[in-house]
Amino acid sequence: MTYSHTRVVVNMSTSKPPAGKKTSTHTSALSSDRRQRRSAEIRERLFRAALTLFAEKGIAETTVEDITNTADVGKGTFFNYFPSKDHILLAFGEMQLRKLEEMVKTARSTNEPMPQFLRALGIRMTQEPTRNPAIIRALLQAHLSTTPVREAMIDLQNRVHALHTQMIQVGQDRGEIRSDLPAADIAYVFRQTIFGTLLIWSLYGDASLHSRIETAFNVLWSGLTPRTVTTSAPLISSVSGPKE
Numbered sequence: 204m205t206y207s208h209t210r211v212v213v214n215m216s217t218s219k220p221p222a223g224k225k226t227s228t229h230t231s232a233l234s235s236d237r238r239q240r241r242s243a244e245i246r247e248r249l250f251r252a253a254l255t256l257f258a259e260k261g262i263a264e265t266t267v268e269d270i271t272n273t274a275d276v277g278k279g280t281f282f283n284y285f286p287s288k289d290h291i292l293l294a295f296g297e298m299q300l301r302k303l304e305e306m307v308k309t310a311r312s313t314n315e316p317m318p319q320f321l322r323a324l325g326i327r328m329t330q331e332p333t334r335n336p337a338i339i340r341a342l343l344q345a346h347l348s349t350t351p352v353r354e355a356m357i358d359l360q361n362r363v364h365a366l367h368t369q370m371i372q373v374g375q376d377r378g379e380i381r382s383d384l385p386a387a388d389i390a391y392v393f394r395q396t397i398f399g400t401l402l403i404w405s406l407y408g409d410a411s412l413h414s415r416i417e418t419a420f421n422v423l424w425s426g427l428t429p430r431t432v433t434t435s436a437p438l439i440s441s442v443s444g445p446k447e
Contacts, residue, residue, distance in 0.1 A: 248274040254290040262341040289352045292345040296359045317374030325416040336408035346404045
């Protein structure tokens with residue numbers, strides 16, 4: 204094939220289509236964009252309506268019809284976006300995971316000290332709507348829900364644990380966190396501490412959440428600070444890692 208022939212092919216491929224065809228394609232693209240925006244808007248309305256109702260009534264007392272009425276959409280529309288109301292909580296969990304991923308990315312790029320990062324993590328992750336005890340109770344219920352939801356929650360928790368482990372390892376590499384225990388074990392205990400604190404607080408539902416997390420971290424940190432091993436006996440981890 205000659206160069207001139209190649210040039211002709213290129214010119215033919217970039218020639219303007221008939222005006223009618225161009226208009227039709229452009230209209231179709233705009234229509235598709237509108238449908239996508241509309242779909243995203245409806246999903247967001249359902250998601251926000253469900254969280255509001257879970258906070259007000261609890262997940263057990265909230266029906267799909269309650270959610271669709273609050274979101275001002277037809278009842279059947281709900282199932283185009285979520286298989287069940289429990290899956291709303293999965294979407295919420297994914298949203299929290301993305302928030303954690305962004306925080307980890309920021310901590311890495313700014314070289315934020317790991318003690319400072321971990322101390323603030325519990326506070327940052329419990330901003331609204333997580334600061335509502337009914338939402339916390341609903342999330343705990345989701346872990347005991349149907350098998351598909353429970354398995355998805357376990358997968359979500361495993362990904363959270365992996366991120367925590369990464370940051371603990373960074374702290375160990377910097378000499379900020381004790382390195383005589385596996386990072387995965389420390390991350391597991393850290394997550395249990397936050398999770399347990401949320402569970403206890405959700406029973407009271409008062410204004411003490413942040414102070415409870417701060418107290419829990421202070422106790423936990425007393426065992427995480429770097430130390431010099433003065434005995435020859437090996438340290439044995441009392442945590443065997445995630446049991447999920």
